[in-house]
Amino acid sequence: MISEAKSDACGSSRLSVAPMMDWTDRHCRYLHRLLSRETLLYTEMVTAPALVRGGALHLLDFSSEEHPVALQLGGSNPIELAEAARLGAQAGYDEINLNVGCPSDRVQSGTFGAVLMKSPRLVADCVMAMREAVDVEVTVKCRIGVDDQEPEDVLPDFLEKIAAAGITRVAIHARKAWLQGLSPKENRDIPPLDYDLVLRMKRAFPQMHVSINGGVASLAQAKELLGQGLDGVMIGRAAYHAPTDILAAADREVFGADRPDAAPDDVVQRMLPYIESHLAAGGKLAQVTRHMLGLFAGRPGARVWRRVLSEGAHRPGAGPELVEAALAEVAAATPVSA
Incomplete structure (x- = not known):
């Protein structure tokens, strides 16, 4: 059963709906699953302390119809993240994802999210502990860098370290995150996209399953990026605000399924x-x-x-x-x- 779940999540990550706070809750995911049977769905970020220290296990609730579905965790303590991952696997999630991309002040104060781009060795320790705790796949969602970091330098080093820790699948938001001076909303739009860098990372790490995230506004654009050699495309706001346009034909056009598009x-x-x-x-x-x-x-x-x-x-x-x-x-x- 576990191996089947891992296979489903990996195969379905050819197209996924990004984890989005206050948006991709269980009701949203149930709706999206009716539009596409194949697309990988993600939870909102759930913090490891909320599960491990706060006992907020209701945050793990989901419908069996949502599969394949991944749990995104936030945190920076390897021991807590390992326990939170274990709880997620026990709840039946097909994948456990570590958030290394969220730029909000609240996330920074907890020393997780995008600020962890500055601590790749800590991220490697976290994902290694998570992998040792569960049998389902552990993945990472990250940015290309933060603040004054040079993405050309920091992103390859980051990917190398998490790959050495056993990570084989990563979703890269193709923008920097500015932790000071930009709001979370501005961080979704103002930093320029660098798709070419993500494509170069795929060529540099051919063994790694690389999905691209950020600014993808249509299914046609997603297919174009897949055609350039990327393994997956993760779509955020467009999949939420116009779900039919993104998801209704996805099973046929992205996954090759022989079934009518959802109406x-x-x-x-x-x-x-x-x-x-x-x-x-x-x-x-x-x-x-x-x-x-x-x-x-x-x-x-x-x-x-x-x-x-x-x-x-x-x-x-x-x-x-x-x-x-x-x-x-x-x-x-x-x-x-x-």
């Missing part, structure tokens, strides 16, 4: 039982529907779909009937083909 209206219908179950457990409709707002992005009825859900999902007693009403509005706005 957003069918996905909505398939979300209804999930919503009913969530509400029955005491959840709120908006906790799920906030992830569904972009399903019809760029399609007829997209505006009314967003409006109906945004205005109604927070109201007391809102349930699946609101989603069905929004879908009916989309159908009414969609031209009838001849």
Whole structure:
């Protein structure tokens, strides 16, 4: 079972949805899985101290339908990360990923995230401890450098050290992170992308599975990058804001699956039982529907779909009937083909 999980995660990493705080929660991942059976999905970052010291094991909850799904951990203590990885593997995750890319102040104060680009030996110690603790694959998501570091120098050294610690798969956000002077939002846009450097790293480390992240806005662009020799592409905001555009055809176009592309209206219908179950457990409709707002992005009825859900999902007693009403509005706005 473990070897199958590892194989699924590695093969599915040809296309993945980036871990994003406050976005890629379990409801988002369930929706994305209905759009693509193959794409690798990631949790939001979960800190090792929250699991090990805080006992917040509810942060590991996910639906079995989400597989293949990876747990991203944040931390810098090898012993804590090993225990957190063990908890993640026991929960059934297909991969454990270490965050070496998040630039937020809160993450820096915990001495993890992108600041760890300055401590490659510590990262190597962390991933080695994690690998010794679990049988599922341990991977790393990093930046090309931080602050005044020269990526041409620091990135090869970083990759060499984590490779020596047994890491064979890495996702590289092709931007520096500026830990002082830029907000986390600005760090996603302002530092220039350097795809060429990531491509050179793939050539320099041919044995390593290298995925690229940062600025990928379409499935066509992802396929182009794969065609240049990269092993995988990780898409963030575009997969969230326009999930149908990124994921609905991914199984066919990226993974070669012989199945029809997912249709957003069918996905909505398939979300209804999930919503009913969530509400029955005491959840709120908006906790799920906030992830569904972009399903019809760029399609007829997209505006009314967003409006109906945004205005109604927070109201007391809102349930699946609101989603069905929004879908009916989309159908009414969609031209009838001849």
